[in-house]
Every structure is written in structure tokens, then in C-alpha cells.
Amino acid sequence: MAFVxxxxxxxxxxxxxxxxxxxxxxxxxxxxxxxxxxxEGLTPNSPIIAYEIQDVPPTDWPENVQKxxxxxxxxxxxxxxxxxxxxxARAIALRLxxxxxxxxxxxxxxAAKTVRDVLSVIDMPLIILGSxxxxxxxxxxxxxxxAAKDKNCIIGKAQEANxxxxxxxxxxxxxxxxxxxxxxxxxAKQLNILITQMGFDKERLITDPMCSALGYGLEYxxxxxxxxxLAALTQNxxxxxxxxxxxxxxxxxxxxxxxxxxxxxxxxGSAEERGIIWEAVTATALLLAGVELLIMRHPKAINxxxxxxxxxx
Amino acid sequence: xxxxxxxxxKLLPKTNCKKCGFPTCLAFAMKLAQxxxxxxxxxxxxxxxxxxxxxxxxxxxxxxxxGVGDRAVKMGEETVLFRxxxxxxxxxxxxxxxxxxxxEADVSRKVEEVLDSEIDRVGQKLRIDAIAIIxxxxxxxxxxxxxxxxxxxxxxxxxxxxxxxxxxAEAAVKLFADKKPIIYGADxxxxxxxxxxxxxxxxxLGVTARGLDELSNLTEKVKSMGVEDMVIDSGxxxxxxxxxxxTLIRRAAIKKNFKPLGYPVITFAQREDSLVxxxxxxxxxxxxxxxxxxxxxxKWKNLALFTLRQNIYTDPQVPMQVEQKIYRFREPxxxxxxxxxxxxxxxxxxxxxxxxxxKVPSYLAVMDCEGLSVLTAWAAGxxxxxxxxxxxxxxxxxxxxxxxxxxxxxxxxILSGAIEDKLEGWKITVGPREANGIPAFLRSRMASKQ
Ligand code: B12
Ligand code: SF4
Numbered sequence: 001m002a003f004v005x006x007x008x009x010x011x012x013x014x015x016x017x018x019x020x021x022x023x024x025x026x027x028x029x030x031x032x033x034x035x036x037x038x039x040e041g042l043t044p045n046s047p048i049i050a051y052e053i054q055d056v057p058p059t060d061w062p063e064n065v066q067k068x069x070x071x072x073x074x075x076x077x078x079x080x081x082x083x084x085x086x087x088x089a090r091a092i093a094l095r096l097x098x099x100x101x102x103x104x105x106x107x108x109x110x111a112a113k114t115v116r117d118v119l120s121v122i123d124m125p126l127i128i129l130g131s132x133x134x135x136x137x138x139x140x141x142x143x144x145x146x147a148a149k150d151k152n153c154i155i156g157k158a159q160e161a162n163x164x165x166x167x168x169x170x171x172x173x174x175x176x177x178x179x180x181x182x183x184x185x186x187x188a189k190q191l192n193i194l195i196t197q198m199g200f201d202k203e204r205l206i207t208d209p210m211c212s213a214l215g216y217g218l219e220y221x222x223x224x225x226x227x228x229x230l231a232a233l234t235q236n237x238x239x240x241x242x243x244x245x246x247x248x249x250x251x252x253x254x255x256x257x258x259x260x261x262x263x264x265x266x267x268x269g270s271a272e273e274r275g276i277i278w279e280a281v282t283a284t285a286l287l288l289a290g291v292e293l294l295i296m297r298h299p300k301a302i303n304x305x306x307x308x309x310x311x312x313x
Numbered sequence: 314x315x316x317x318x319x320x321x322x323k324l325l326p327k328t329n330c331k332k333c334g335f336p337t338c339l340a341f342a343m344k345l346a347q348x349x350x351x352x353x354x355x356x357x358x359x360x361x362x363x364x365x366x367x368x369x370x371x372x373x374x375x376x377x378x379x380g381v382g383d384r385a386v387k388m389g390e391e392t393v394l395f396r397x398x399x400x401x402x403x404x405x406x407x408x409x410x411x412x413x414x415x416x417e418a419d420v421s422r423k424v425e426e427v428l429d430s431e432i433d434r435v436g437q438k439l440r441i442d443a444i445a446i447i448x449x450x451x452x453x454x455x456x457x458x459x460x461x462x463x464x465x466x467x468x469x470x471x472x473x474x475x476x477x478x479x480x481x482a483e484a485a486v487k488l489f490a491d492k493k494p495i496i497y498g499a500d501x502x503x504x505x506x507x508x509x510x511x512x513x514x515x516x517x518l519g520v521t522a523r524g525l526d527e528l529s530n531l532t533e534k535v536k537s538m539g540v541e542d543m544v545i546d547s548g549x550x551x552x553x554x555x556x557x558x559x560t561l562i563r564r565a566a567i568k569k570n571f572k573p574l575g576y577p578v579i580t581f582a583q584r585e586d587s588l589v590x591x592x593x594x595x596x597x598x599x600x601x602x603x604x605x606x607x608x609x610x611x612k613w614k615n616l617a618l619f620t621l622r623q624n625i626y627t628d629p630q631v632p633m634q635v636e637q638k639i640y641r642f643r644e645p646x647x648x649x650x651x652x653x654x655x656x657x658x659x660x661x662x663x664x665x666x667x668x669x670x671x672k673v674p675s676y677l678a679v680m681d682c683e684g685l686s687v688l689t690a691w692a693a694g695x696x697x698x699x700x701x702x703x704x705x706x707x708x709x710x711x712x713x714x715x716x717x718x719x720x721x722x723x724x725x726x727i728l729s730g731a732i733e734d735k736l737e738g739w740k741i742t743v744g745p746r747e748a749n750g751i752p753a754f755l756r757s758r759m760a761s762k763q
Contacts, residue, residue, distance in 0.1 A: 002526070002529075003525050003526045003528075003529040003565070003571070003573070003574070005525065005561050005565075006561060006564040006565050006568060006569055006571075007561075008564075036553065036556055037556075037557070037560070038553070039557045039561075214617065214620055214621060214624065215434075215620040215623075215624065215659075216659070217686075218621075218624045219396070219624040219625060219627055219629070222396075222599075222624070222625070223395075223396055223397040223629060226395055226396075226397065227395075227397055230395070254747075256663070256748075256749050257616065257617075257620075259749070260749070267432055267612060268432075268612055268613060268616050269611055269612025269613035269614075269615075269616065270611070270612075270613050273588070273611070273613045273614075274613035274616065274617070276588065277588055277591055277613055277614060277617040278617060280588060280591070280592055281591060281592065281595055281617045281618070281620075281621055284592045284595040284596070285595055285599055285621060285624075285625075288556075288595070288596065288599045288600060289599075300588070304586070304588045304589050304592055305592065307586075307589050307592075308552055308589060308592045308593065308596075311551050311552035311553060311593070312552045312553050312556065312596075313553065
């Protein structure tokens with residue numbers, strides 16, 4: 001029996017988003033097929049991985065992922081430079097975790113200064129993230145957005161509770177925006193609608209359907225992402241067509257499998273490699289589900305993922 | 314395409330004789346369409362109908378069993394392309410390759426690794442399921458010798474015998490007669506000889522070709538030689554090809570009911586770098602491979618791959634749950650601490666593991682929250698002060714313990730006052746947020762009590 005490849009044509013397309021400036025700008029999204037399905041359509045851009053850094057030393061990160069940054073992570077500026085120069089990062093994600101009221105409770109002005117300092121030493125695209133405290137983020141991200149004016153950064157995350165203020169800041173300063181909802185396709189859709197109804201250009205939006213780590217709810221994130229992508233492509237649902245972000249490092253590096261030592265868990269093998277593979281496997285699964293932008297921590301996990309992406313293209 | 318109930322009905326005797334156990338032929342037809350009944354229940358169905366229905370009612374991906382006994386693994390029978398539509402049915406098999414060019418001691422060591430690979434996670438026993446013995450040497454004697462080591466050391470482990478040379482395949486398969494192995498390596502040149510061996514030893518035949526057109530022709534040819542049980546290799550090497558071919562195979566089988574590709578798929582994921590190999594395997598797990606062949610099985614790698622397989626193959630509609638009750642650890646006494654959590658199996662297994670770890674005899678009250686995690690259940694209004702109070706009262710734990718102290722998860726600290734209001738005479742203690750803080754939490758309690 002002759003085989004006729006059952007190819008699909010889709011009615012929709014994912015928007016492509018460009019971030020950064022001049023020669024270091026990068027573009028992701030733009031495909032009109034499911035992830036890496038280049039055999040039946042266009043996949044003009046490959047996904048981008050951003051290295052995660054933060055405004056305060058990463059004492060809350062497990063030892064094994066602090067290690068690669070131990071000489072630079074005391075200061076976000078040297079940390080950013082290290083990612084750019086030594087690790088050859090294509091993008092950096094700066095998390096302003098120190099602004100969280102339960103942490104150092106840094107002020108919006110401090111946060112804005114950190115953003116300015118980091119931007120002054122790097123020339124690659126920057127993603128600016130709050131501490132996920134909806135209320136505090138509303139003030140922190142406004143200040144951070146001003147500090148990043150016209151640098152074509154991404155800022156986030158806008159959530160249901162604070163999106164109005166953050167959108168205004170992103171628009172006024174010409175930035176791209178992450179919209180985050182909680183693991184539910186309808187909530188993701190609704191937030192994107194609310195944001196575009198306020199006049200925010202839908203082609204400057206990035207959807208964060210919320211991540212979860214391998215073994216800790218990954219299957220939910222995986223399926224929500226897959227469904228969002230299918231809605232964008234097969235139903236041409238414009239509210240689902242922004243590219244998706246997978247902010248996975250912070251979920252991965254808090255689970256037991258990335259922390260427990262080998263003496264406690266001899267049947268789990270080497271702790272260091274276990275942490276790295278946990279992050280890399282989570283990321284690969286999300287790539288297959290449809291993320292175009294990833295935020296990750298361990299350089300070895302990122303390297304392995306890049307090798308696999310090369311094979312996938 | 315699968316037939317509808319009405320199409321099936323047209324092929325039945327239409328006598329409504331009820332011998333099938335259903336009130337009418339139509340009712341029976343509907344069950345057949347949903348694959349909830351088997352055609353042989355009707356004694357009067359015609360040969361012609363049998364043939365038509367047999368073809369159409371066969372699952373789009375043929376079920377294949379690898380191995381025998383309690384280590385046997387089932388493959389195939391998949392019905393969807395995306396896991397949110399319906400549960401993926403038979404989790405993919407992980408197989409460790411063992412090349413016959415290795416010294417005997419290394420072959421033995423690898424077999425040991427497979428035997429030792431079992432890990433318990435969320436109440437399931439997970440392991441490397443099979444061994445792929447590879448005729449890398451091209452030598453019949455060497456292959457037979459390696460197969461012998463495997464057969465003697467690990468008689469219960471399912472095997473895949475990989476050889477392009479029919480003589481080598483036959484020499485090895487003899488050692489696994491009646492054990493339902495796979496003989497892999499039937500191609501356009503050796504198909505006939507390989508098919509004969511598969512028939513003689515009742516083995517499944519692994520068929521390999523370059524590309525899907527050639528593969529379809531080859532499975533048809535093998536089928537015409539009388540072999541029905543096959544697993545297929547599209548020749549995919551690079552990740553891009555694995556994704557493309559596996560997707561097209563699954564689509565053809567499910568959406569077009571294209572029989573020549575309706576078999577479980579083998580993926581060879583071996584890479585120089587073990588981490589990269591694991592990530593290639595992720596593609597196989599998520600995207601339709603039924604057997605994934607690995608070159609190494611370090612413990613950290615197994616844990617990650619087993620966990621991924623478990624995640625991808627869980628039922629998207631029903632979270633895994635454990636029974637609501639008071640669980641006891643290390644023979645607790647009336648003074649032992651009492652914890653509470655929800656009945657999501659992941660939550661239960663993490664928390665019980667840590668309670669176990671602390672080595673302190675304890676009670677763990679597990680409350681039915683429809684299989685939701687602590688925070689999800691709280692956000693969904695299922696793990697509330699009122700419900701917790703009611704559960705504790707009804708559990709009769711009050712008859713068993715002397716104290717009246719309940720330790721709640723740190724993430725729901727906010728509930729403590731409200732529970733105290735509703736559970737008269739009880740003191741609520743807020744435990745650590747993450748379960749892995751439980752051993753230290755208990756240690757410092759003991760210290761302060763002394
Ligand atoms: C997967 C997931 C879901 C799945 C459900 C999975 C399930 N079976 O529970 C789905 C998609 C259905 C879901 C739905 C919702 N979710 Co939800 N979900 C998650 C997610 C990503 C992971 C949950 C998980 O599996 N955790 C792993 C388990 C093991 O954690 P756990 O039970 O809390 O146990 C840990 C600790 O609590 C502690 N522990 C547990 N028991 C005990 C006991 C004691 C004594 C001690 C000391 C410690 C302890 O140990 C464990 C590990 O250390 C989390 C975010 C996250 N990454 O945590 C959000 C999260 C829990 N969800 C959230 C929300 C809001 C919801 C929804 C209400 C919203 C929505 N999207 O519709 C719905 C409600 C569901 C409903 N039916 O209405 C919020 C809760 C926010 C809050 N603080 O109130 C979270 C935190 C996401 C967020 N950041 O906003 N969710
Ligand atoms: S046994 Fe056959 S003929 Fe009789 S009712 Fe059932 S389907 Fe109809």
C-alpha cells in the first residue's frame with residue numbers, strides 16, 4: 001500500500017517577537033505549525049534560552065546551581081557580564097526577587113537602579129521579572145520599565161491582579177510584556193483579551209501559562225501549552241497566538257530531586273547530574289509542547305538543550 | 314477509518330436474538346464501535362462481516378506484548394495524538410543496549426544494572442524494562458555468547474535480539490524460546506529468513522527501513538509471510554527525523570487507520586553524551602515511541618526518564634489519588650505527632666517519605682480532596698478549616714491519641730486560627746512549607762520538649 005504522508009495545514013500562526021537592539025536582537029515565534037514540525041510548514045526561528053540572574057545573591061538556590069556562578073553572583077552586573085561573555089548567552093532574565101516583601105524588600109528605586117546597571121554592561125536582550133508578588137510588582141515593574149525605556153526588553157509578569165498598571169508602563173516605555181495566568185487555558189485566553197482590550201498590541205505580548213517541574217505537575221503545563229498551541233494553529237484563535245514563555249528554573253530548582261544529596265538518596269544517583277537533567281528534561285518537554293522562550297539556570301542544562309534543538313531543526 | 318455503530322449494525326444478523334448478551338443487535342453494535350465488546354460474542358455473524366469488522370475494529374496501533382510473566386510489558390493500543398484528549402495507554406519501554414563486542418564481565422555488569430534499576434516513585438515501581446542485545450561484532454558465536462550471559466543472569470527480563478544476520482538472530486533467539494522476545498533487524502534483504510525465524514520461535518519481528526514508504530511496503534510484505542506481530546523502525550536518526558516520522562506514523566495509524574504503520578515504534582536514542590541521549594529520549598516519550606533504546610542507564614538519568622514517562626502517561630482527567638484515612642508510621646503511640654495532608658498521590662508520597670525519613674513514629678491524616686495538591690485543594694475550597702475539622706472529628710483519631718495537636722502544611726498557615734475555632738480543644742501547629750523540612754522540624758520539637 002503506498003504511503004501518503006498525512007500532513008496537516010493549519011489556519012493560524014504564532015506571532016514572531018523580536019527583542020533586544022542592534023546586532024544582538026533575537027526573534028522567536030513565527031511558526032505556522034506545531035513545534036519543530038518543519039516537514040509541513042514554516043519554523044523560521046528557533047526557541048531562545050535566557051540565563052536567569054537575580055538582583056540579590058542566589059542564596060536560595062541549591063548549592064549545585066549556585067556553584068557555576070559563585071565568583072560572580074554577588075552582584076547582578078558581574079553576573080550578567082559573565083553570562084554574556086563567558087557563557088555566550090543569547091538573552092538574560094533578571095529576576096528582581098529581592099523586592100519581595102518577605103525577602104530583602106528592596107524598593108522600586110533600587111530595582112530600577114539594578115536594571116540600569118545591568119543594561120549598561122550588556123548588549124544582548126534583557127527580560128525583566130518581578131518577584132511575583134502582585135501588589136509589589138505593580139510598583140517595582142513600573143520603575144523598572146522606565147529604567148529600560150526603548151531598550152526593547154520584555155517585562156513581566158502581568159497577572160490578573162495587576163495587569164493594568166504594568167501594561168501602561170510597558171506601553172509608555174516601548175517594551176514587550178509577559179502575561180501570566182495559572183495553568184488554565186481559559187484564564188490565559190481571558191487575560192490576553194483583557195490586555196489587548198486596553199490597547200496593548202497583541203504582537204508585543206508573550207503568554208506565560210505557568211510552569212511546573214518534572215514530577216511536580218509538568219503534565220499539566222505540558223497539556224495546557226499543547227492546547228494553547230493547537231487553538232492558535234487549528235482554530236486560528238488570535239488570543240492564543242502570542243509566543244509562550246517557560247519560566248522553569250525557579251520551579252525545577254526547588255524540588256527535592258534537585259536538592260537531595262546522594263548520601264540521603266543513594267538510589268537517585270549523582271546529585272549534581274540529577275539537578276541538571278531535571279532542568280533539561282523539563283525544558284525539553286516544554287519545547288515539544290510549544291514554548292519559544294525559556295528561562296533557565298544551569299549552564300550544562302542549557303548547553304545540552306541547545307544541542308538537542310540543533311538536532312531538531 | 315473506524316466504523317460507526319450504525320455501519321457495524323448493517324453487518325450484523327439483525328435478529329435481536331440476545332445471544333451476545335445485549336438486548337438488540339444495535340446495542341451490541343454500539344458497544345463494538347466504542348471498543349467495549351468483542352465480536353466473537355455473536356455466534357451468528359457471517360464470515361464476510363467478520364472480516365470487515367475484524368479489520369475495522371482492530372486497534373489502530375497493534376497491541377504487542379514483550380516478554381512473559383510479571384516483567385512482560387505491553388505496547389501499542391494508542392488511540393490519540395495528544396494526551397489531553399485521552400490517556401496515553403501503554404507507557405513506552407526503556408531498553409538498555411548491550412553490544413556483543415563487550416567483554417563478558419561488562420555484559421554481566423550491564424545486566425546487573427538493569428536488574429538493579431527499579432525505583433519506587435509515587436507508589437509505582439519503575440525500571441528499565443528490557444535489554445537490547447546487539448550483534449555489533451557481526452559474529453554468530455560472539456552474539457550467542459553474549460545472549461547466553463543475558464539469558465542466564467536475567468532470565469525474566471524481556472529482550473530484543475538485534476542482528477541483521479538471520480543465523481545470528483536464530484542462534485540467540487533459541488535461548489529465549491517461549492519468552493516472547495523481539496527479533497529486530499528485518500529489512501528488505503533478509504525479510505523472508507527473519508520472518509521464518511519469528512514464526513518458528515513465536516517472536517515479534519522488528520522491521521527496519523529507510524523512510525516511511527519503504528517501511529510500509531516492508532510490513533505488508535512481512536505480513537503476507539504470516540507474521541502479524543511487528544514493531545517498526547523508520548530509520549530515524551536525528552531528533553528532527555524522530556519527531557517527524559513518529560508523528561506521521563501515529564497520525565497515519567490513528568487518523569487514517571493505515572494498517573501498514575499501525576505498530577509500536579522503536580527509537581534508537583543512543584548518543585555519545587548521556588544527558589543529550591536522555592533529552593532525545595524525552596522526544597520519544599512525549600512523541601509516540603513505544604521502545605526507546607539507551608546506551609547507558611545511570612541512576613540520575615533513570616529517575617528523570619521514569620518520572621517523565623509517568624507524567625506523560627498519567628490520566629489527564631483523574632489525578633492519581635490515595636485512600637482517605639489515618640496512615641501510621643513506625644507504630645505510633647498515643648503521644649505521637651499527627652500531621653494532615655491531602656490525598657493527591659504525589660503529595661502523599663512526598664510527605665509520607667519525609668515522615669518515614671524522620672524515623673519518628675507518627676500519624677498522617679490524609680483527607681480526600683479529589684486528588685488535589687495542598688495549595689490547589691485550598692484554592693479550590695476543598696482543604697478548608699471546616700472540612701478539616703469535620704474530617705478529624707469523624708476519623709476517630711481522638712480515641713487513639715492523648716494529645717490534641719494537629720500539624721498542618723506550612724503553605725496553609727493561614728488556616729490555623731479557623732481550624733482552632735472549629736475543632737474545640739485542639740491546638741494547630743504550622744509545619745514547614747516543604748515536606749523535606751519535616752525531619753528537622755520533628756528533631757527540633759523533640760529537642761525543645763526534653
Ligand atoms: C498542577 C497544579 C494544578 C492542577 C492540579 C494538580 C493536582 N492534582 O493538584 C490543576 C491544573 C487542576 C490546578 C488547578 C487549579 N490551581 Co493549581 N497548581 C498546580 C501546581 C503547578 C502544582 C501543584 C502540585 O502538584 N504541587 C506538588 C505537591 C506535592 O505539592 P503540595 O501538595 O503543596 O505538597 C508540598 C507542600 O505543601 C508540603 N506538604 C504537603 N502536605 C504537607 C503536610 C505537612 C504537615 C507539611 C508540614 C508539609 C506538607 O510538601 C509538599 C512538597 O514539599 C501549583 C503551582 C506550584 N508549582 O506549586 C499550582 C497552584 C497550587 N494552583 C493554584 C490555583 C489558584 C489553582 C486554581 C484555583 C486556579 C485555576 N488555574 O483554575 C485551580 C483549582 C482547581 C479546581 N479544581 O478548581 C495556585 C494556588 C495559589 C494559592 N496560594 O492559593 C498555585 C500555587 C499556582 C500559583 N502560583 O498561583 N492546579
Ligand atoms: S448475538 Fe448477534 S444476532 Fe444475536 S442479538 Fe447479538 S448481535 Fe444480534
